[in-house]
Amino acid sequence: MKWGTCFAALAALCLVAADAHAEKAAAGRAQRPGAAQRQDANAWTVGVAGGLLEGTFIRYAADLAKALDDPPNLRVLPMVTFGAVGNVKDLLNLRGVDVAITQADVLDHFRNEEAIPDIANRIQYISPLYNAEVHVYARKEFNSLKDLAGQKVAFNTPGSAANYTGEVIFKRLGVTVQPLLINNAIALEKMRSGEIAAVVHVVGKPNDLFAKFKPEPGFHFLPVEYDAKLSDYYVPATLDAADYPNLIPAGQSVQTVSVPSVLAVYNWKPGSERYRRVARFIEAYFAKFETMQQPPFQPKWQEVNLAGQVPGWTRYKLAEDALAKIRGPEAQAGDQAQLRSQFETFVTARNSGKPPLTESEREALFSAFVKWRGR
Structure with missing residues (x-):
């Protein structure tokens, strides 16, 4: 009898302990997000590589998030990154980057300088975006690009649009300078102190770096004359008084060139998880595109032609299908x-x-x- 009583008491204690453990586990599950919820959130999250805070790319990446974000169906995360060249590197290498904003001329860098195999197939485009204008801001003693020959010129940070496009344009136009890769804010201070001659910034106008900039006596934009050597990717453009009233006198403009920006995507394998994410992103992008052409979104969305082609690039099949669908037979x-x-x-x-x-x-x-x- 005594052994029976002991076994009965032990069994009762085990049941009580099991019940207590079950209640604690249930309470823990109630206090933290469910596994299914976490899985859904990650399953439909798309990372968009934007650019530097002082540039234009990040504003358009933020617009994409603002217009397309629709949890739990789609989560769009804009990322602060290092710009045009860096964004393509991120598409190739970073797990969290599915889409990126870059420029049309950047793919040549990966073909010719980095010799990335099959780059035109691996990196494709969803649509062209706006044109980014080349801004060359110089001290008063310099009146043309040729005057900058041999001088120290800042081309923003490594991987940025100015770093690549700016230097390409100077080389094609035969102007050899001493390039410095430093942040624009630091570069402007060095201009004031006379350490460097000019700052190059490649962004959609008007850009806050110059729009909100207090003019320095004699500092001005230099003209960039359009040349046949620039005919593959670049188009003529102007910087106007309406863009920069503090820097350009009323009624005047400065000739420059611009380069198309591109909404790029990695060519994910059909049926893969990231392919499905990008498919949902593209569907939302085409469905809500007209929303982004209205205030309060960036005004250059109105310039975007979804059906426009990008020389040297291949349009992503999902984007081609979405374009055909909205246009109709x-x-x-x-x-x-x-x-x-x-x-x-x-x-x-x-x-x-x-x-x-x-x-x-x-x-x-x-x-x-x-x-x-x-x-």
């Missing part, structure tokens, strides 16, 4: 008919007095014509 048929009409006019003028083209020659020429019109 009638619009595409109308575009094709218009292209055919333009092509016929082109062929008539080109082949005046020459033997007529065969059907295969005509189709090959039309294909080349379509690609040329796309650019």
Whole structure:
């Protein structure tokens, strides 16, 4: 009897302890987010590499988050990063970066200088964005880019748009300078002290660095003349008094060039987790694009042509499908008919007095014509 009583008491104690442990575990589960909730939050989170706080990229990354964020269906996280070149490196290497804002000319850097294998297939684009203008701000004794030859010129920080695009433009125009890679705020202080001649900043206008800048006597923007050497990626542009009333006199403007920015994406394997995230991001981007063309979003969203093509880049298949869906078959048929009409006019003028083209020659020429019109 005594042994029976002991076993009964021990069993009762075990049951009480088990119940207490179960209650504690249940309380712990109630106090922390559920595993399913955490999994959902991570499953639909897309990281967007923006840029430096003083630049324009980060503002557009923030706009994307503001317009597209829809927890738990989609979470968009804008990231402060190092700019155009750095953002493509992040797309290639960082686990949390799925989409990035960069510039059209940057892919050449990875093809030619870093020799990244198959880069045009690995990094593709969703759509072109706005044009970023080249700002060259110099001390009073310098009146042209050629005057800067041999001088110390700041091109922002490593990996930034100014670091890459700025130096490319100077080299193509034959102006050799001593490049410094330092933060713009530090560079402006060195301009004031006479240590450097100019600061180069490649951003969408108007940019706060200059818009809110107290003008220094004689400091001014230098013109960047458009040249055939810049015809692959760059287009003529101006900086106007309306953009920078403190720095440009009323009614005047300064010639410069601009480069298209690009919403880039890593070419994720179909069916993978990150492919599904990007698919949801692209669906929301095209569905809510018109929202971003209204206040309070950045004004240059109004310049963006979703159907625009980027020379040297491949559009991501999901983006191509989304574009076709929103445009519809009638619009595409109308575009094709218009292209055919333009092509016929082109062929008539080109082949005046020459033997007529065969059907295969005509189709090959039309294909080349379509690609040329796309650019």
